[in-house]
Amino acid sequence: IQTNCLLLQLAPKYLHTNSTSHTWPFGAIAELIDNAYDPDVSAKQFWINKTMIKEKLCLTFMDNGNGLDHETMHKMLSFGYSDKTAKKGHVPIGMYGNGFKSGSMRLGKDAIVFSKSESGMCIGMLSQTYLELIGADQIQVPIVCITERNLSSYILFN
Ligand SMILES: Nc1ncnc2c1ncn2[C@@H]1O[C@H](COP(=O)(O)OP(=O)(O)OP(=O)(O)O)[C@@H](O)[C@H]1O
Ligand SMILES: [Mg+2]
Known part of the structure; x- marks a missing residue:
């Protein structure tokens, strides 16, 4: 399991600042669709859903392209x-x-990315709520990856 926290030399409010380039939420959704369509990912299908998680409204975007x-x-x-x-x-x-x-960051204050690839599974979090809560003065991005080799032991021991 590989865990780390990316520390960017940017103030947390930059996440909001940067998102204001999308006057329209549909432009923001297009960014996520474009990413799935691009040749490095080459997704064949793309799903958008609306769901409630712990009483919070969430949008989920899923593709079946490369992770x-x-x-x-x-x-x-x-x-x-x-x-x-x-x-x-x-x-x-x-x-x-x-x-x-x-x-x-135009669509929500927080984003969690779950990804699966040949090498294993990886989770990353870009969260304005978290950064506000910890009073961060720089953007911090926690990333946790479980490689395929560790994956089997993770399943065995849990
Ligand atoms: N759905 C996805 N599946 C796999 N990788 C992705 C996905 N979305 C983004 N990525 C990866 O994250 C990177 C960053 O995406 P981002 O949209 O921020 O930049 P970009 O697509 O490279 O450029 P642009 O700012 O012009 O959209 C991409 O270059 C791609 O490698
Ligand atoms: Mg893109």
């Missing part, structure tokens, strides 16, 4: 990392390394 490992989850929840390339003529939409952060 993330620890390193790519790190990049997804940071700013400015984007290394998408065209695959078989499928040209990527994303290029700035910003859309997920601006889009998700």
